Amino acid sequence: MQSAINKKQRTTNIELFNLKKMTEEIIIAGFGGQGVLSMGKILAYSGIMQNKEVSWMPSYGPEMRGGTANVTVIISDERISSPILTSYDTAIILNQQSMDKFEKSVKVGGCLIYDGNGITRHPERKDINIYRIDANDEAAKQGILKVFNMMVLGGYLKVKPIISSEFVRKGLEKSLPARHHDMIPENEKAVEIGKKIIKQIHAAN
Numbered sequence: 355m356q357s358a359i360n361k362k363q364r365t366t367n368i369e370l371f372n373l374k375k376m377t378e379e380i381i382i383a384g385f386g387g388q389g390v391l392s393m394g395k396i397l398a399y400s401g402i403m404q405n406k407e408v409s410w411m412p413s414y415g416p417e418m419r420g421g422t423a424n425v426t427v428i429i430s431d432e433r434i435s436s437p438i439l440t441s442y443d444t445a446i447i448l449n450q451q452s453m454d455k456f457e458k459s460v461k462v463g464g465c466l467i468y469d470g471n472g473i474t475r476h477p478e479r480k481d482i483n484i485y486r487i488d489a490n491d492e493a494a495k496q497g498i499l500k501v502f503n504m505m506v507l508g509g510y511l512k513v514k515p516i517i518s519s520e521f522v523r524k525g526l527e528k529s530l531p532a533r534h535h536d537m538i539p540e541n542e543k544a545v546e547i548g549k550k551i552i553k554q555i556h557a558a559n
Contacts, residue, residue: 383424384448389503394425400525409437508548
């Protein structure tokens with residue numbers, strides 16, 4: 355009898371988990387020219403293709419290339435009430451200025467992913483999960499710097515697999531102009547490389 359009750363309780367717990375709604379609030383930040391906005395757009399389109407509710411809100415300086423840029427992406431199973439956020443489940447950081455600005459905005463227990471290239475002050479918080487991905491170095495080594503941002507996206511999707519691979523491809527098809535569709539396999543390869551090279555360096559206390 356006790357075994358049957360335990361089995362029923364486990365089934366109920368699984369059902370409750372499956373019913374739980376997902377909302378992921380993300381900031382991606384770095385220099386203009388690093389593919390920050392396009393990474394956010396591809397992630398957003400991939401979410402749409404997977405039938406999620408999505409918000410994509412870019413912000414960048416007048417310089418664009420070489421200036422700072424960031425984009426807020428929300429992917430949810432439920433309707434999104436506002437695209438404006440002050441704290442995030444995940445921050446993806448690609449330069450020191452963004453580290454200084456957004457490290458403190460990650461929710462307690464949240465996730466910070468950063469590329470170590472050009473970072474002089476590494477993340478210091480102890481109450482978040484921290485991952486490092488040396489995508490810039492790996493992309494330079496492989497001669498595919500133009501898809502460095504997709505390696506970072508791949509690392510993120512390894513940590514938080516909220517979008518499946520088939521929908522990432524559909525997101526690429528939707529966001530890239532038709533004349534660049536021949537680059538989709540290279541982008542997909544970069545995503546898979548990113549999944550392999552990301553490393554956790556701190557677990558939240």
